[in-house]
Amino acid sequence: MRPEFYILSWNDLLVSLVFIAFSVFLIKKWKLGLEQTLLIGTLRTFVQLTAMGYVLTWFFDQQHWAFMLSLLFIMIVIASYEGTRRQKKDIPHFFSAMFVSLLGAAILILGTILLFILDVKPWYSPYAAIPIGGMIIGNGLNSTSLTANRFLGELKHREKEIETLLALGASPKQAVYDAMKESIHAALIPNINAMMTVGLVQLPGVMTGQILAGIDPIIAVRYQIMIMYMWFTTATMANMIMLAIVYRQFFTDKLQLKRELLRDKA
Amino acid sequence: MQADQIFQFKNVSLNVGELSILNELNFSVNKGEFLAVLGASGAGKSSLLRMFNALSSPSSGQIHFRNKPIDIDIQCLRKNVGILFQNPAVFSGSIKENLMIAGRWNHNIAQILDHELISALEQVGLKDIKLKQNAKDLSGGEQQRLALACALLNKPQVLLLDEPTSNLDPKLSRSIMNLVNKLRKNLDLTIIAVSHDHVLMRKYANRVILLSQGQLVGDGTFKALDAKQAFKKAGLLEHEDHDAT
Numbered sequence: 127m128r129p130e131f132y133i134l135s136w137n138d139l140l141v142s143l144v145f146i147a148f149s150v151f152l153i154k155k156w157k158l159g160l161e162q163t164l165l166i167g168t169l170r171t172f173v174q175l176t177a178m179g180y181v182l183t184w185f186f187d188q189q190h191w192a193f194m195l196s197l198l199f200i201m202i203v204i205a206s207y208e209g210t211r212r213q214k215k216d217i218p219h220f221f222s223a224m225f226v227s228l229l230g231a232a233i234l235i236l237g238t239i240l241l242f243i244l245d246v247k248p249w250y251s252p253y254a255a256i257p258i259g260g261m262i263i264g265n266g267l268n269s270t271s272l273t274a275n276r277f278l279g280e281l282k283h284r285e286k287e288i289e290t291l292l293a294l295g296a297s298p299k300q301a302v303y304d305a306m307k308e309s310i311h312a313a314l315i316p317n318i319n320a321m322m323t324v325g326l327v328q329l330p331g332v333m334t335g336q337i338l339a340g341i342d343p344i345i346a347v348r349y350q351i352m353i354m355y356m357w358f359t360t361a362t363m364a365n366m367i368m369l370a371i372v373y374r375q376f377f378t379d380k381l382q383l384k385r386e387l388l389r390d391k392a
Numbered sequence: 393m394q395a396d397q398i399f400q401f402k403n404v405s406l407n408v409g410e411l412s413i414l415n416e417l418n419f420s421v422n423k424g425e426f427l428a429v430l431g432a433s434g435a436g437k438s439s440l441l442r443m444f445n446a447l448s449s450p451s452s453g454q455i456h457f458r459n460k461p462i463d464i465d466i467q468c469l470r471k472n473v474g475i476l477f478q479n480p481a482v483f484s485g486s487i488k489e490n491l492m493i494a495g496r497w498n499h500n501i502a503q504i505l506d507h508e509l510i511s512a513l514e515q516v517g518l519k520d521i522k523l524k525q526n527a528k529d530l531s532g533g534e535q536q537r538l539a540l541a542c543a544l545l546n547k548p549q550v551l552l553l554d555e556p557t558s559n560l561d562p563k564l565s566r567s568i569m570n571l572v573n574k575l576r577k578n579l580d581l582t583i584i585a586v587s588h589d590h591v592l593m594r595k596y597a598n599r600v601i602l603l604s605q606g607q608l609v610g611d612g613t614f615k616a617l618d619a620k621q622a623f624k625k626a627g628l629l630e631h632e633d634h635d636a637t
Binding site: 286289290291292293294295296300303378380381382383 | 445446447448449463466467468470471474475477479480481483493494496497498539542543546
């Protein structure tokens with residue numbers, strides 16, 4: 127039996143506002159004081175995503191490799207800026223580290239998917255490159271931001287250990303190896319947990335969206351499996367590239383820990 | 393330049409921002425010396441000590457190790473110049489894992505056998521400790537000795553001590569310092585110890601460098617500096633009462 131395709135009209139969408147009304151009711155009852163923030167969020171979700179829909183429609187009409195590469199480049203620049211902005215403490219050259227790590231992950235993973243897995247023709251078809259590229263960059267951004275914050279925390283926590291290792295003759299990379307390992311480990315746990323429980327506890331968004339849009343669940347599942355693998359590899363790769371650049375910023379060329387970078391500003 | 397000089401400091405200054413920590417230091421350290429670097433709190437002692445194994449670099453001036461600039465091969469320098477920190481880092485895991493930590497990059501240490509590790513522990517007075525024991529369970533004094541054993545596995549020529557006894561009671565302090573002195577003789581080590589406790593140091597050190605507000609205000613034997621009342625000038629007289637002990 128062919129799956130049905132449920133079209134969501136503007137009127138249907140209007141009905142979904144009942145969820146917001148219900149939330150406002152609960153928030154008022156508990157006197158949480160979040161009504162205004164929620165209403166702004168509701169409006170922004172509508173405006174931003176509607177605008178994005180029209181923008182994507184225009185993007186999908188563009189069939190040129192230069193356009194696609196420029197778009198991915200802009201997405202990576204924005205993600206790198208956002209990642210830098212999210213850092214609680216300045217890390218020297220963090221924008222460059224983010225940019226290189228996201229670019230590296232995007233080239234290798236998106237390239238593999240477009241050319242060898244989905245065999246998209248032409249490879250720059252926006253229908254494949256934009257959503258998959260967006261997922262890779264978004265996932266890379268979230269994961270590297272978490273890892274960088276954790277890494278900085280590990281450096282502060284392990285300052286004495288790191289100096290002891292340096293004093294015993296370790297290189298900076300050897301001295302921060304445990305801190306890097308712990309940071310990547312912590313960032314990858316959510317991805318591993320998602321791989322362990324996917325399909326058992328939750329149905330992932332992409333798969334749910336595809337099924338609702340009328341795609342055969344078996345095909346939707348295959349996409350989801352590919353995406354799960356892609357997410358994990360993106361996180362692993364982007365984190366490793368980012369940390370390989372970032373850890374060096376904490377050492378001088380004389381293999382000394384820049385302790386001043388670990389101090390909280392007064 | 394004398395052949396037995398192991399370190400030479402020439403016009404060494406250290407500034408942090410606009411703050412002057414060390415100012416135009418000129419001195420040398422001879423092989424086999426037990427050199428005490430003394431001074432009141434904030435005199436710049438620990439900052440100076442970190443320069444001996446290039447954990448910090450001077451803002452200006454030059455430091456030579458065995459007649460060569462200290463930063464020619466920093467990893468090699470650090471294997472030759474061990475340091476025992478005031479509060480030594482103890483790593484998660486067993487005593488053996490702590491002792492072997494430098495084996496990650498030092499092939500010689502990676503090949504050390506268990507009985508050699510036990511000898512290394514005995515050398516620092518840790519006789520009844522098992523290699524499998526959790527290192528974090530050791531007492532403060534034992535952790536100090538474990539850190540010393542780790543540093544000695546690199547077979548250093550120089551051992552730096554950063555306030556080695558500041559967290560220990562007087563009996564344990566003397567025990568650690570007796571051990572260090574014994575190791576100096578047995579292993580032909582040069583010892584450079586930073587301390588604010590000149591009373592304890594005068595029992596072991598054969599030379600003193602006295603710092604006051606980043607300036608070198610005395611260099612010589614305790615006897616010579618006593619004659620010049622240098623300790624009084626450097627603000628260290630509060631310990632005089634203990635001289636008789």
